[in-house]
Amino acid sequence: MFIARSRQFTTLVLAVIFPVMSAIAEESHVVPLSELHREAAAATQSRQANLAELEHFFSSDSAQQALRTVKIDGDQVKSALPLLGDEELARLAVRAGQAQADFAAGALTNQQITYILIALATAVIILVIVAR
Secondary structure (H helix, E strand, O other): OHHHHHHHHHHHHHHHHHHHHHHHHHHHOOOOHHHHHHHHHHHHHHHHHHHHHHHHHHHOHHHHHHHHHOOOOHHHHHHHHHHOOHHHHHHHHHHHHHHHHHHHOOOOOHHHHHHHHHHHHHHHHHHHHHHO
16 A cells, blocks of 8 residues: 555656656756757758759759769669768759759750769769768
């Protein structure tokens, strides 16, 4: 009987203390936990967007043709993209976006876009090798 009441008392105390301690801990952090969660979610979304942009870029017909010209397997390049760090992924996504915009605007020739694709694919391969 005493042990059962002791367990009930302990459960009650813990049920009250944990939420209070959690609230105190959240208030005493320099950065609130909710803000850390938002930043982590934003970083994940940004990484996914960069990854999707690069996969789309390397999946285009012109990219596949340019990579085949220099005997680089486009599928290997695409499969290596998730292995890159966030910064490398962001930099390559910016370059790919600029190249696509310039090509769509007619500012780049097919030969220039081929060179850009080769440079980006080579950068992916080198970054993956260095990361290992």
